[in-house]
Amino acid sequence: MKNIYILIFTTLFSSQFLFNDNDNLEKTIVPDSTATLTLSIVGDLMCHTPQMEYARIGKDSFDFKPAFREVKKFLTDSDLTLGNLETTIAGKVNGYTGYPLFNSPDEYLDALKDAGFDILFTSNNHSVDRGRKGIIRTIEKIHSAGMSSIGTFQSQHDRDSVRIFEINGIKIAILAYTYGLNGNYLLRNEKFLVNVIDTNLIKLDIKNARNKEADVVLLYFHFGEEYKRKPSVYQKEIVKSAINSGADLIIGSHPHVLQPIEYFVSDKNSIGKGITAFSLGNFFSNQRWRYSDSGVMLNIILSKNIFTGKVLLTNLSAIPTWVYKGKINNMDGFLILPSDTIMGNFSNRLSKTDRLRFLQANDDTRKMYYSIINQTKLPLSQITH
Secondary structure (H helix, E strand, C coil), rough: CCCCCCEEEEECCCCCCCCCCCCCCHHHHHHHHHHEEEEEEEEEEECCHHHHHEEEEECCCCCHHHHHHCCHHHHHHCCCCEEEEEECCCCCHHHCCCCCCEECCHHHHHHHHCCCCCCCEECCCCCCCCHHHHHHHHHHHHHCCCCCCCEEECCCHHCCCCEEECCCCEEEEEEEEEEECCCCCHHHHHHEEEEECCCCHHHHHHHHHHHHCCCCEEEEEECCCCCCCCCCCCHHHHHHHHHCCCCCCCEEEECCCCCCCEEECCCCCCCCCCEECCCCEEEEEECCCCCCCCCEEEEEEEEEEEECCEEEEEEEEEEEEEEEEEEECCCCEEEEEEEEEECCEEEEEHHHHHHHHHHHHHHHHHHCCCCCCCCCCCCCCCCCC
């Protein structure tokens, strides 16, 4: 059972935030004086038409839960589990569709909640696929399913509020932005609906989070060039600006393939040592080609000295995943397979072709993230670039 306290502050009030010197934190923390916060973060949660059809159990009913059964144990273990919801939940009346204008059944959210998700990023290029009403209904359905949405909002007041999640005495602010909306435009008086990347706005949002005494600020960016395995100049520029504005952790997706994770040191943030994961790839999709049929579960542990208030990123690990599509118990289905599955019973059911694709995806991911894959206690000093 995850105990999460959500603190929502508006920008009408402010308090002083004192930045901490983290240089010697590792030497001062002892086990009895620390609190920890564990995060699991995945990339894009797509819902293409075949995913819906394979989940259909009746004329108007769906069950997506089986697709997550092999990764659920990992996602539920963390204090907070996050992912990018790259679809709208606009209701049956608007028609269920996949690419290029996404609208998925409410049951998709039920499956995500059951799998362990707590927070869904909703600012992406498909946020406006069903217009303003689609944005609002998606937010409402995420909340009614017992999760939080970050990146789309119901009002200007809502957008200007700061979401801070307090767990084990650690307060983490989470912000999300997208590069664009697939050519769609919001009315001037409704730009609050979706956070679009604006470096000045991001700087202000980070400042507001600090004023509300956030220990850590995590930024999610939906950006980059699709299917490119290296970050673009634009991504690097946005990340540099975010770091200079005081971001601690930066997570990205949109390319639908994995991109590198980089470690940075900053005297402008709170934890001093942070990471940028430019793209976590696809976690669940029908994109069946190499590099797009795989992703990771990125695991982060933050530690706080309860006496000094200092916070450090003390652990970084990742578990490769691959999406299987085919027969499961004589029925068509999708299944997200973690890297350890190849050692389990399910590997015996894979065809020779699928087994080779699984191994190829696992090898591709391990080569890109070789220094953090399945490392349970990896000091940041050991991360290589």
